[in-house]
Amino acid sequence: GAGGDSDDDGDDDDDSDAPAPGSAPRLPVKTRRGEVRLVDEDDDGSNVAQATMPSHRVALKAAAAASKAKKPKQEAAAAAAGEEDEEDAPSGSASEADEEGSGAEEGEGGGRGGPSGYFALSAAARLRRRARRKIEIAECCELLMEAPEKHVHQSGKGSDAGKNTLMKLHDITGDEDVVVARLAMLSELAVMRDILPGYRIRLPTAKELANKATKEVRKLRNFERCLLQGYQRFLKFLDVTANGAHRGGAEGAEAEDDATADDEVHARNAQERHSLALAAVTCMCELITQFHYFNFRANLLAAVLSRANHKADDVSAKCCKALRVLFSRDPDGASSLEAVKAISKLMKTKLTSVRPEVLATLAHIPLVAGLTGKKAGKKHKKKGRKGKGKDGGALLFEEEEAEVAAGLKEAEAVNDVDRHKNQLATVRELMVVYFRVLRGGAGVVTKLLPPVLDGLSKFAHLIDVGIVLDLLELLKDMLDTEGLTTRCGLGGVLTALRVLAGPGKALAGDESYFSEHLHRLLLRLGLPD
DSSP states (O other), rough: HHHHHHHTTTTTOOOOOOOOSSSOEEEEEEOOOEEEEEEETTSOOOOEEEEOOOOOHHHHHHHHHHHHHHHHHHHHHHHHHHHHHTTTTHHHHHHHHHHHHHHHHHHHHHOSSTTTGGGOOOOHHHHHHHHHHHHHHHHHHHHHHHHHHHSSOOOOOOOTOOOOOOOHHHHHHHHHSSSHHHHHHHHHHHHHHHHHHHSSOOOOOHHHHHSSSOOOHHHHHHHHHHHHHHHHHHHHHHHHHHHHHHTHHHHHHHHHHHHOOOOHHHHHHHHHHHHHHHHHHHHHHHOOOOOTTTTTTTHHHHHHHHHTTSSSHHHHHHHHHHHHHHTOOSSSHHHHHHHHHHHHHHHHOSTTOOOOOHHHHHSSSOOOOOOOOHHHHHHHHHHHHHHGSSSHHHHHHHHHHHHHHHHHHHHHEEEEEHHHHHHHHHHHHHHHHHHHTTSSSSHHHHHHHHHHHHHHHHSSGGGGGHHHHHHHHHHHHHHSSSOHHHHHHHHHHHHHHHHHHHHGGGGGGOOHHHHHHHHHHHHHSSSOO
């Protein structure tokens, strides 16, 4: 009856995917391994696999053809609903599978919100979709780790034309599923840590591009250009995500509100979004500490510094810790100088809203006065001359060992001139920051004075003689302030004594005022509060 009517329909004669006359439509069935097989019912009612189709799109096309062939059957079922309903049961399952597959396919687009995307899926469909996206992330990371020069180049076909594997991995970071986006973000960070070079990339100029180059040089230039573009794209994404603006469309919010009406689900989603922003901050901190020499250092440092002054304690703690690590790993002092200048600008505009933890990081800058390269070389030569009295074998061994050590030292050493220049500029910027706090007034002194006094007492031996008298006057005014805490008072006295013992020694400054104030503070310590 209904099957014969659908076979006689002239609209399906030209469709190569239509089922043969007298047979039920083949149905796409997905195995546990993820393969899609076309099956149809045997005479005994069992399903027999006809073909294995690894491409889900071909399976969906066959399911669409089966659904199209079944339309006349549904019309006949409207007139005789008894027997035809039983015959249409497998076709109904195919329709549901088709809808589920299309919904998952639509959710895989990595859109930034919309009722028809991820939020329209059921809980089970979301879990299945999440598993598929995890596999995609793993495949992209595996390809990039295996051959970065090959998979960072622009390639792709069809809808992925012009996209390399790094771009495909980055597209997953914009997924509507917060868990998938977070995993993709951390995976891209791990890939960047492994494929970024140990030098700063310099793109060729137009004149250099006009000259002839070998195939290896062109390949390296293309790799560096694509890698630099991917790194810049990743930094912009981290900045937006850390601000909480990632996937922040009104449509996505309304869809999420409709899909999660329960208060517990709302709280869980808010926690997931916060974890996503915190993961972005973690990525930025990891990049600034390990790749402070790489391109876009100023942009990345500004982003970390702005989050170091964030009102959220966990965000501020991560960024302040990253700054301390950055200062300890900065061999030439260039990154430290940029950080101090950025903090100085922040103090100029937002003096009253700066967190004390930000100023406390400045005390971790390694400002050490060392020997220059020439003096070290002279000392090395003197040590070599002293060893001439030894026997020939031992002397030859020591000379060879000294040459190897000197070669390694020259290979790892930084330019002492640039380092000295950066340190002098850093000390000047530090004094600007500290003086601005001391002159800020009692309201600022209350919360920012302890880290400022700690920094001044640590760098007292590096203070210029020309500002010693001004600093001592500021410290006296601070000690005369009413309501000053005992800790701040002791810190001010310690700073003044260290300054007088260091650069102020040539000025023969008077220590009597600070000694008397110290005795009063000691008396206060013995009294109850």
